[in-house]
Amino acid sequence: MSPNLKGALFMMASMAGFTLNDACVKLLAEDLPLFQIVFLRGVATTAMMAAMVWAMGGLSFHIPRGDRGRVIWRTLAEIGAMVAFLTALINMPIANVTAILSALPLTVTLAAYVFLGEPVGWKRLLAILAGFGGVLLIVQPGGEGFSLYALAALLAVALVTARDLITRRLSRDVPSMGVAVITAAAVGMFGGVMSIGEPWRQVDLEAGILVLAASTVIIxxxxxxxxxxxVGEIGFVAPFRYTSLVWALFLGWxxxxxWPDNLTLLGSAIVVATGLFTLWREQVTAKRALRVAQPAKPAPGRC
Structure with a gap:
């Protein structure tokens, strides 16, 4: 297989894993309280991830002093996004929540433009505005299908965007997998603390299998x-991120x-289309900048 094909398959597998995790959590919520689920999944995920990375010899928790505050803020944003997202997921159709989260490439691009000064042309800005229009069709404020849980999904988008902006500011010396393990552990501990105020329920065999399945697929x-x-070119691979919406539609059904209503499907199509356009424009801009940076080739001499 070519590198691009491998990258596309890896991206689709990644999106399938995240969506399957969401489905497992949504099923668990029928029998277990939210924070008990968060705690159990956090413990299992942290243990499995730490053991795997340690066995590969790549587990390091050395965070440079200048990055420690950013790691803390990133972890807090991750916890807030997790609570907001799972609250929406448990109370909304999985396809609707996934469709709202599909706006992330748009929000991250806009936030990087506003807060980090990254260049964004007027075409991408128009695409971002159109994408937000698609999000409004999904959320349907003032409509019969609107609920406060849709606002929780939008809050999750905002917090994940903040997390990604903080991640961009981390130095190259920060160990990625170490931060991932720290984050998973912090999420699990937060769930444990919050679950003290909830009546714990007995975890039967089916729930235990679902917790293990959720932890496995998310890793x-x-x-x-x-x-x-x-592997592969980012410009070719990135659009396959939107296969998560296909998985969400299939698992929801x-x-x-x-099954989402027609307005939600239309809004989802707009979000995906504008996201694909934004990714394509980023690739075009990057190639143009690369051509400008390369020195011009000298003209061939004459004999």
Missing amino acids: AAYLFSIMVMR LVFDE
């Missing part, structure tokens, strides 16, 4: 997302007997 998703960055 696989993280691994595939890392492998994506090591098959497992939860859910």
Whole structure:
């Protein structure tokens, strides 16, 4: 297989893993309280991830002094995004939540332009505005399908965007997998603390299998997302991120007997289209900058 094909398959596998994790959590929420789920999944995920990375000889928790504050803020943003996202996921159709989260490439691009000064042309800005219009069709403020849980999904988008901006500011000396393990452990501990105020329920065999499955597929998703960055061209591979919406539609129909209304489907199509356009424009801009940076080749001499 070509590197691009491998990258596309890794990206699709990563998105399938994240969406399957969401489906497992949504099923667990039918029997277990939210923070008990967060704690159990956090413990299992942290243990499995730490053991795997340690066995590979790449586990390091050395965070440079200048990055420690950023890692703390990143972890807090991750915890807030997790709570907001799972609150929306448990109470909304999985496809609707996934469609709202599909706006992340747009929000990250806009936030990087506003807060980090990264260049964004007027075409991408128009695409971002159109994408936000698609999000409004999904959320449907003032409509019959609107709920406060849609606002929780939007809050998750904002917090994940903040997390990604903080991640961009981390130095190259910060160990990526070490930060991932720290984050997973912090999320699990937060769930444990918050679950003290909830009545714990007995974890039967089915729930235990779902917790193990959620932990396994989310680790696989993280691994595939890392492998994506090591093969293929980003401009070719990145659009396959939107296969998560296909998985969400399929799992929502098959497992939860859910299917979005026409406005939600239209909004999802707009978000995906504008996201693809934004990714394409980023690739075009990067290639143009590369051509400008390369020195001109001297004209061939005459005999």
